[in-house]
Amino acid sequence: MSAGTDPSLPELRQVLGAAAVSAGLSLADGPQGALTDAQARRAARAWGLDDPTTGAGTVVVLVDGLGLVQLRERRGHAPRLRSWLSQAEAAGGPGPAAVTCLPSTTAAALTTLGTGAGPGLTGMVGYSVLNPLLGRDLPAGTVPSGERNLCLITWEGQAPDPRAWQDVPTIFERVEADPASGTRPTVVSVGPSRFAGSGLTQAGLRGATHVGVDRLEDRPAAAAQALRRGTPLVYLYVGELDHAGHAHGWRSATWLEQLERLDAAMTELLRRVPGGTRVVLTADHGMVDTDESLRIEVTAHPSLARDVVAVAGEPRFTQLHVPGSDPDTARQVADRWRAELGERALWVGTRDQAHEMLGPVGPRAHGVLGDVLVAMAGRWVVVDPRVHSPGAMAMPGVHGSSTEAETIVPLLVAQA
Incomplete structure (x- = not known):
């Protein structure tokens, strides 16, 4: 929880666990300080994700670098996200805002999402x-x-083993076996091919089967395919917005182009996934221009x-x-x-x-x-x-501190 933020806001560290239980999964015990199965279930109930009648899976979309401040200011360029945002604002629930960790930066926040534990516990x-x-x-x-x-x-270079360095088990690793079949459900991560086996993946997001898809426009189809094969939980990463923000600033035309690509991809995701699938969109951090x-x-x-x-x-x-x-x-x-x-x-x-x-x-x-x-x-x-x-x-585009523009991220829920 960031200093000075509303303590009633949902936290990024709750998102993946809540999505897992919404997909019918259970979590094994983790170390002290990590999100528990009971905490994940409470978050899922609070966010309206605990309806067991859908029988469909859940997709967690992590948009690197999309702060709620930026989304609200540029919502005119994102009709799909604007509709999700309006629904969340009208519902009176815990969305559309969540709070990330400090430092508000990718290595810390993705590991917080992936483990349900803060940087002070993971060491990231x-x-x-x-x-x-x-x-x-x-x-x-x-x-x-x-x-x-x-x-x-x-x-890179001389480095400790990221799995040994960050030894808090991930939410993916803590998914328990189905009591009826005795088999452990497969969870899938969709993102750029280069992330397979990368240091950050091993540290914070290990335990999922990685499906390498380099083009943003192709990731919704890969996520939908995984769901149709029976995968209950899919994690879909979008990094294009963060790259544009760092290189050009989030107020740039290039950043807006990437926001429009993201919005189109979310429309495509809802079109392709099986009926009843839940989509939970959040981000690791926001950004300020300097x-x-x-x-x-x-x-x-x-x-x-x-x-x-x-x-x-x-x-x-x-x-x-x-x-x-x-x-x-x-x-x-x-x-x-x-x-x-x-x-x-x-x-x-x-x-x-x-x-x-x-x-x-x-x-x-x-x-x-x-x-x-x-x-x-x-x-x-x-x-x-x-x-x-x-x-x-x-x-020009930076983040890491505890301002609202960096620490308050979207928490948007949609259902196909």
């Missing part, structure tokens, strides 16, 4: 972390470098660069490491950043205060989180040219 605490294989106790004078970071999306005037470079501010030996996370939710992870130094760095940034930061705190933003923080997350965490306000970003590439620093 950002786009990147200081590589745990290289150690965190860096000496004074160490120059921050991107080569020391581990990307929790790509897992520009050069709103970028703060660490190297241009001696008070910010002092005692910082590594920079990870992302420009909207930056993680700083201090020499030897010394708590006193971390507090001093946090004080300097707080004073320097002023109202440009929503929150600056130490690792021991991370629970204020992330919720409960377990040993794995505590071991990789930065010594100082910085969540940015408005459309401000923090970049470091020693760590970030020129392209990454110039990216």
Whole structure:
């Protein structure tokens, strides 16, 4: 749950579990802090997903980068989504809004969706972390470098096994066998072919049979085919909107084109799936647009660069490491950043205060989180040219912090 959000809002971590039980599935017990079968059933009832008379399956559509703020502002370009949104707003139920996790970023949020557990439990605490294989106790004078970071999306280079690193079982893995047949139902994931066996898939979404479909327009047919074969639960990923937002900003014509493609794909999905199929659409995060005037470079501010030996996370939710992870130094760095940034930061705190933003923080997350965490306000970003590439620093569409535009995502339910 994001700081400052309405605690009555549904949470992203509930969505996949609620969809699973709506499809007639049951969940085995998970670790403490992960979504339980009982919690999933309560969410399904609250969202109107518990009617057993449909006898059809459920499709969870995850639209990467589609915040509710963006959808509402651009609803005129998406007649299908606009109708779902209007229905949810008129129904008086828990939709059309849900809240994602913090940091509001893909690696953290997709794993939260996939496991029913927050980043503080999974350890998926950002786009990147200081590589745990290289150690965190860096000496004074160490120059921050991107080569020391581990990307929790790509897992490239020297990296731990993502399955061992993120060992909270996924909702897919927790689906129990049918008591009548004794066989475990197959669940299917539809998305780009390159995601099969990827680091993020293994970490946060393992346990489903992956069907590789690269064109967005072809994914509805693949999802419908899986359902007609008897698959009760299908996860369908849409990443095109997020790519357009990062490259061009969410207010761009390119982003609108991708929203229109998504809307057409949802119309096609409802047309193709068996009657009675439920479709639950949500997102991992929203987005804000930034520009050069709103970028703060660490190297241009001696008070910010002092005692910082590594920079990870992302420009909207930056993680700083201090020499030897010394708590006193971390507090001093946090004080300097707080004073320097002023109202440009929503929150600056130490690792021991991370629970204020992330919720409960377990040993794995505590071991990789930065010594100082910085969540940015408005459309401000923090970049470091020693760590970030020129392209990454110039990216117009960003996310990761706890503003409404980043953390409030759609929760839309439709039935074929």
